[in-house]
Amino acid sequence: xxxxxTEKILAVHAGRDHVSPGDxxxxxxxxALANDVTAPLAIKVFREIGVEKVFDTDxxxxxxxxxxxxxxxxxAEQVKIVREFxxxxxxxxxxxxxxxxxxxxxxxxxxxxxxxxxIIGADSHTCTYGALGAFSTGVGSTDLGAVMATGxxxxxxxxxxxxxxxxxxxxxxxxxxxxxxxIGLLGVxxxxxxxxEFTGGVISRLPMYQRFTMSNMAIEAGGKNGIMExxxxxxAYVAGRTSLxxxxxxxxxxxxxxxxxDIDVSGIEPQVAFxxxxxxxxxxxxxxxxxxxxVVIGSCTNGWLEDLxxxxxxxxxxxxxxxxxxxxxxxxxxxxxxxxxEGILETFLDAGAVIGPxxxxxxxxxxxxxxxxxxxxxxxxxxxxxxRMGHPESEVYLANPFVAAASAVLGRVGxxxxx
Amino acid sequence: MIxxxxxxxxxxxxxxxxxxxxxxxxxxxxxxxxxxxxDIRPDFAGAVSAGDILVAGKNFGCGSSREHAPIAIKAxxxxxxxxxxxxxxxxxxxxxxxxxLLESVEASKALSDGENAVIDxxxxxxxxxxxxxxxxxxxxxxxxxIDAGGLVDYIRKVxxxx
Ligand code: SF4
Numbered sequence: 001x002x003x004x005x006t007e008k009i010l011a012v013h014a015g016r017d018h019v020s021p022g023d024x025x026x027x028x029x030x031x032a033l034a035n036d037v038t039a040p041l042a043i044k045v046f047r048e049i050g051v052e053k054v055f056d057t058d059x060x061x062x063x064x065x066x067x068x069x070x071x072x073x074x075x076a077e078q079v080k081i082v083r084e085f086x087x088x089x090x091x092x093x094x095x096x097x098x099x100x101x102x103x104x105x106x107x108x109x110x111x112x113x114x115x116x117x118x119i120i121g122a123d124s125h126t127c128t129y130g131a132l133g134a135f136s137t138g139v140g141s142t143d144l145g146a147v148m149a150t151g152x153x154x155x156x157x158x159x160x161x162x163x164x165x166x167x168x169x170x171x172x173x174x175x176x177x178x179x180x181x182x183i184g185l186l187g188v189x190x191x192x193x194x195x196x197e198f199t200g201g202v203i204s205r206l207p208m209y210q211r212f213t214m215s216n217m218a219i220e221a222g223g224k225n226g227i228m229e230x231x232x233x234x235x236a237y238v239a240g241r242t243s244l245x246x247x248x249x250x251x252x253x254x255x256x257x258x259x260x261x262d263i264d265v266s267g268i269e270p271q272v273a274f275x276x277x278x279x280x281x282x283x284x285x286x287x288x289x290x291x292x293x294x295v296v297i298g299s300c301t302n303g304w305l306e307d308l309x310x311x312x313x314x315x316x317x318x319x320x321x322x323x324x325x326x327x328x329x330x331x332x333x334x335x336x337x338x339x340x341x342e343g344i345l346e347t348f349l350d351a352g353a354v355i356g357p358x359x360x361x362x363x364x365x366x367x368x369x370x371x372x373x374x375x376x377x378x379x380x381x382x383x384x385x386x387x388r389m390g391h392p393e394s395e396v397y398l399a400n401p402f403v404a405a406a407s408a409v410l411g412r413v414g415x416x417x418x419x
Numbered sequence: 420m421i422x423x424x425x426x427x428x429x430x431x432x433x434x435x436x437x438x439x440x441x442x443x444x445x446x447x448x449x450x451x452x453x454x455x456x457x458d459i460r461p462d463f464a465g466a467v468s469a470g471d472i473l474v475a476g477k478n479f480g481c482g483s484s485r486e487h488a489p490i491a492i493k494a495x496x497x498x499x500x501x502x503x504x505x506x507x508x509x510x511x512x513x514x515x516x517x518x519x520l521l522e523s524v525e526a527s528k529a530l531s532d533g534e535n536a537v538i539d540x541x542x543x544x545x546x547x548x549x550x551x552x553x554x555x556x557x558x559x560x561x562x563x564x565i566d567a568g569g570l571v572d573y574i575r576k577v578x579x580x581x
Pocket of ligand 1: 301
């Protein structure tokens with residue numbers, strides 16, 4: 001019987017020939033992930049379960065990325081719990097300090113997540129790895145504690161919404177704009193319970209970093225995962241990062257979809273999501289005069305090297321608007337180093353930017369760029385909920401790196417063609 | 420077999436109304452139960468009996484991922500929830516703490532507040548208003564999870580035999 005790529009990966013990991021939407025399965029997990037916020041709770045559950053050792057010391061990855069370098073005593077205590085657990089368990093992959101970056105950037109970068117795998121993370125943006133042709137989804141701490149103990153998770157097989165993108169992209173339009181446009185179309189609960197499968201000619205031409213951006217924000221439409229089929233671009237990305245041979249799954253041509261949505265991208269301008277929902281999108285030309293205090297470029301959504309290149313291409317030879325804070329957060333130490341080598345960091349510094357360490361920082365209003373009441377920021381991040389980046393009366397506008405960079409120069413929300 | 424009085428709710432009941440954030444400074448189950456639905460149905464916590472059934476519309480449990488929400492409902496005495504649909508993380512969290520959920524559009528529409536219903540979890544059968552409704556039966560391992568009292572106990576008893 002025919003299946004979608006999501007169904008095939010779930011079936012294989014449940015040891016079954018076939019699964020259908022709605023089936024409840026117990027599946028084997030290839031990688032379990034938690035961060036400095038969610039791991040301490042998951043570790044508590046793991047201890048309650050009472051096993052001595054995690055199911056596989058190679059398959060549990062813990063990343064200190066949210067409040068690091070430790071912002072206060074409470075966060076230092078949290079990281080300490082995670083560090084001590086990682087040591088005591090002998091985990092192969094625990095990242096902190098100069099080895100650490102944003103979890104959803106460093107796991108693909110280090111080849112720890114691969115096509116065809118089933119990846120469970122105690123972080124809602126675990127869906128990022130769908131871009132590699134993997135099934136990956138976010139869960140709560142109880143679930144993750146159980147996965148660490150058993151290597152298995154129960155899952156309900158989701159129905160799939162197929163999103164087909166055709167046409168040609170306008171300048172300065174990429175994965176961020178496609179996913180914002182899609183979330184605007186579906187609404188924040190439009191893909192509830194569902195797998196989102198991104199396909200079509202546009203996706204096949206999209207570079208890897210923009211594919212990650214799209215899968216990263218599947219959760220913002222309520223999706224369980226956001227998956228793409230593997231192709232040469234995926235294989236080229238994975239090559240050299242792992243000695244394992246990736247498993248290749250593809251949707252059958254006659255697979256059943258809950259909905260099929262065709263999107264012609266030709267008319268899509270750079271998108272800006274207004275406060276306080278990622279679905280609240282407008283084309284950049286219809287933004288109006290929105291003055292801003294801060295711009296953040298980075299996060300697991302747009303903290304890739306190419307994202308920084310895109311932003312630098314706009315900022316080269318320009319200065320940020322007087323009084324505006326531009327904060328750059330590279331996704332990983334490697335990206336930081338390569339950006340330095342390419343001269344991108346110098347471009348940012350010359351423009352007047354502050355360059356932060358590879359970490360979540362201001363994305364969740366944690367530290368290193370928190371907003372005061374009444375302040376507005378343009379950010380390349382993924383959420384603009386009330387108070388997401390600081391004070392409940394601050395505002396976040398989501399955009400791609402070109403628009404974020406242009407806005408930093410303009411001092412208001414605007415695109416590169418307004419410079 | 421679950422048999423009890425129906426407490427009926429509407430669509431999009433979110434975790435903030437299930438257990439308002441101001442009551443999250445404690446995690447004792449009895450305290451959470453006392454404040455369950457405090458804002459939208461203040462009579463609930465005092466009048467609900469062990470074994471009762473909650474029936475709701477679409478997207479029950481939307482909002483934050485707090486596990487306190489299903490814990491409060493379960494600790495108040497509710498033994499099962501029937502709804503048209505559940506928010507994804509609430510769905511996981513409820514089963515993980517040993518609270519069974521059934522999806523049935525027909526049952527959700529037909530059943531009314533204050534009446535009695537009988538649920539056979541294994542068969543996915545809901546009886547009420549003199550009618551029988553069918554939901555997808557809960558698979559064996561999920562039923563075991565519920566019987567064990569939640570994911571942590573299920574793993575302890577069934578998977579690692581403690
Ligand atoms: S960068 Fe932001 S969205 Fe991504 S993991 Fe960190 S806090 Fe979450």
